[in-house]
Amino acid sequence: xxxxxxxxxxxxxxxxxxxxxxxxxxxxxxxxxxxxxxxxxxxxxxxxxxxxxxxxxxxxxxxxxxxxxxxxxxxxxxxxxxxxxxxxxxxxxxxxxxxxxxxxxxxxxxxxxxxxxxxxxxxxxxxxxxxxxxxxxxxxxxxxxxxxxxxxxxxxxxxxxxxxxxxxxxxxxxxxxxxxxxxxxxxxxxxxxxxxxxxxxxxxxxxxxxxxxxxxxxxxxxxxxxxxxxxxxxxxxxxxxxxxxxxxxxxxxxxxxxxxxxxxxxxxxxxxxxxxxxxxxxxxxxxxxxxx
DNA sequence: CTATGGACCTGAATGC
DNA sequence: TGCATTCAGGTCCATA
Numbered sequence: 001x002x003x004x005x006x007x008x009x010x011x012x013x014x015x016x017x018x019x020x021x022x023x024x025x026x027x028x029x030x031x032x033x034x035x036x037x038x039x040x041x042x043x044x045x046x047x048x049x050x051x052x053x054x055x056x057x058x059x060x061x062x063x064x065x066x067x068x069x070x071x072x073x074x075x076x077x078x079x080x081x082x083x084x085x086x087x088x089x090x091x092x093x094x095x096x097x098x099x100x101x102x103x104x105x106x107x108x109x110x111x112x113x114x115x116x117x118x119x120x121x122x123x124x125x126x127x128x129x130x131x132x133x134x135x136x137x138x139x140x141x142x143x144x145x146x147x148x149x150x151x152x153x154x155x156x157x158x159x160x161x162x163x164x165x166x167x168x169x170x171x172x173x174x175x176x177x178x179x180x181x182x183x184x185x186x187x188x189x190x191x192x193x194x195x196x197x198x199x200x201x202x203x204x205x206x207x208x209x210x211x212x213x214x215x216x217x218x219x220x221x222x223x224x225x226x227x228x229x230x231x232x233x234x235x236x237x238x239x240x241x242x243x244x245x246x247x248x249x250x251x252x253x254x255x256x257x258x259x260x261x262x263x264x265x266x267x268x269x270x271x272x273x274x275x276x277x278x279x280x281x282x283x284x285x286x287x288x289x290x291x292x
Numbered sequence: 293c294t295a296t297g298g299a300c301c302t303g304a305a306t307g308c
Numbered sequence: 309t310g311c312a313t314t315c316a317g318g319t320c321c322a323t324a
Contacts, residue, residue, distance in 0.1 A: 001316090002317065003317055006317075033300075070318080070319090071317095071318090072300095072318055073316065073317060073318055074318095111302085128302050129300085131300070131301065172294095173294080173295095174295080179295085179296095182318090182319095183319090184319085191317050192316090192317060193317055194317090280296070280297080281296095281297075282316095283315085283316090
């Protein structure tokens with residue numbers, strides 16, 4: 001589930017709440033994709049300064065060191081606000097809703113693989129498939145972290161994502177544009193869904209080789225990537241508002257995909273049936289009429 | 293260096 | 309109903 005918008009929404013849901021917290025203990029479930037890289041007990045007493053995002057990684061800055069979190073395919077984070085329990089809060093910031101009665105913090109479940117207990121609440125990673133990861137590094141430029149972060153492309157919503165360098169980078173790649181977007185070494189953040197959606201918005205065929213894309217169409221794609229991701233964040237933010245007092249386990253925002261998952265259904269623009277194909281083991285959806 | 297395919301896991305949906 | 313197969317929002321790594 002987590003592409004850039006979901007990761008960013010997750011970050012916003014707990015970053016301000018956990019900032020300033022002191023780690024009391026760490027509990028682990030089954031192994032995630034990589035080992036933590038530090039003895040869990042060695043984290044106790046450290047201060048959480050804040051939480052940033054880079055691509056689909058969350059970077060939790062500590063007073064000493066940094067924790068990288070990745071949600072993989074099926075990961076989710078929940079933040080349990082009170083020491084003894086309470087509903088998980090993933091809603092955007094204050095004002096806090098009135099406190100319901102306090103149930104006990106539930107024990108780690110079958111799919112809970114990481115828990116950070118702090119004096120400001122408890123952060124839990126639930127990840128059935130365990131493609132996610134939590135990795136400690138002394139600094140983000142030092143090894144376990146640097147290795148994971150160094151190849152990442154531009155941040156789509158930052159100013160350094162400019163059309164010029166985007167076009168220049170695409171011009172170097174012969175792979176199909178969809179794959180180039182997915183790889184994330186040019187621009188990060190668009191996963192399988194948003195890559196399809198952005199290409200639809202830009203009117204570009206996913207199979208088109210990246211280096212054949214003209215400057216003008218690169219411009220359109222640049223805009224499309226930004227808009228698709230930014231809109232998803234906005235929408236997620238608004239639907240997560242009631243997410244907190246419903247239930248932390250319940251769905252993300254409902255996605256308004258124009259092509260993803262719509263094989264055989266009419267294109268919302270021209271009515272032509274949406275097609276599905278396979279690119280590098282992933283499903284791609286596109287409109288053969290609107291995307292050339 | 294780029295491009296491709298396999299690997300890692302579990303659970304839900306589909307097919308016979 | 310039961311069991312096998314396919315698919316799922318990611319990305320690292322080995323191989324050409």
